[in-house]
Amino acid sequence: SQTIHQWPATLVQPVGSPLSLECTVEGTSNPNLYWYRQAAGRGLQLLFYSVGIGQISSEVPQNLSASRPQDRQFILSSKKLLLSDSGFYLCAWNLGQDGQPQHFGDGTRLSIL
Amino acid sequence: SQQGEEDPQALSIQEGENATMNCSYKTSINNLQWYRQNSGRGLVHLILIRSNEREKHSGRLRVTLDTSKKSSSLLITASRAADTASYFCATARWGSQGNLIFGKGTKLSVKP
Numbered sequence: 001s002q003t004i005h006q007w008p009a010t011l012v013q014p015v016g017s018p019l020s021l022e023c024t025v026e027g028t029s030n031p032n033l034y035w036y037r038q039a040a041g042r043g044l045q046l047l048f049y050s051v052g053i054g055q056i057s058s059e060v061p062q063n064l065s066a067s068r069p070q071d072r073q074f075i076l077s078s079k080k081l082l083l084s085d086s087g088f089y090l091c092a093w094n095l096g097q098d099g100q101p102q103h104f105g106d107g108t109r110l111s112i113l
Numbered sequence: 114s115q116q117g118e119e120d121p122q123a124l125s126i127q128e129g130e131n132a133t134m135n136c137s138y139k140t141s142i143n144n145l146q147w148y149r150q151n152s153g154r155g156l157v158h159l160i161l162i163r164s165n166e167r168e169k170h171s172g173r174l175r176v177t178l179d180t181s182k183k184s185s186s187l188l189i190t191a192s193r194a195a196d197t198a199s200y201f202c203a204t205a206r207w208g209s210q211g212n213l214i215f216g217k218g219t220k221l222s223v224k225p
Contacts, residue, residue, distance in 0.1 A: 032210070092155075098144070098209060099163065101161055102211070104155030
């Protein structure tokens, strides 16, 4: 069966520090991978998605970047965090065909001080 | 951009009652999906309804889709305290290759 792992679960970082959040998927090949951000009590904002190794699409301009160095690994990064980067970050995967549900990790709660 | 809009934003009911949540969207879709999110956790897929379907059931869940009105509803029958969570609709456009657009969610509280 397929599983998705996301870490760390919580992170407290000072403004201006770098960021690296990692997501890995097991039990499937060539998944679509997604990074979302969720503000407190709000819906999901799609940040990045990837249909294959090295292929990244960005949905909104921001202080973040994403990379996919391996088929089942998706990394969210920042060189210098801003206060506005605080939030709940979710990674998800699916098989990339119309009508496929997405499967989510348990998220990373990021607080910027 | 968010296409789905859930209504109401928050709903509080007693255990045993039915809970109905609505979702409206703006453009033509391939399918509509409902997800559940427990506090501080990731989303869990509940049910998917395709654009050529009008109603679908899964256990205590009933989903309807009206493409002419661009709306969907999720009914949870005989609710339990464990159903307390946020519920999101998500739409998939034709040719979206797996991408979904999520609404802002309905926060359901079921009191024992």
